[in-house]
Amino acid sequence: MADVTWEDPYCGEGNNCYRIGVDGNGNSYIAVAGSEAAYLTDTTDALRQLIRDIKAGKADHLLAE
Numbered sequence: 001m002a003d004v005t006w007e008d009p010y011c012g013e014g015n016n017c018y019r020i021g022v023d024g025n026g027n028s029y030i031a032v033a034g035s036e037a038a039y040l041t042d043t044t045d046a047l048r049q050l051i052r053d054i055k056a057g058k059a060d061h062l063l064a065e
Helices: 046-053
Strands: 017-022 029-030 040-042
Touching: 017 046, 029 046, 040 046
Parallel strands: none
Antiparallel strands: 017 029, 029 040
16 A cells, blocks of 8 residues: 555544555555545546535435445
8 A cells, every 4th residue: 555644534424434644755645444445536626526526416326325
């Protein structure tokens, strides 16, 4: 695993808690809080857009368990 600096968890409505992280190479990461070993990585801009879309309700189906 890359040396990722994780931010505090962000918890939306319900039990969905996510963490955002960055590494020294400028990559960004997103993971379910508590499962940081299974993360998604992409550019900061791509993950920022994903978060905007989720907050706008465009991707609610991705968050359902």
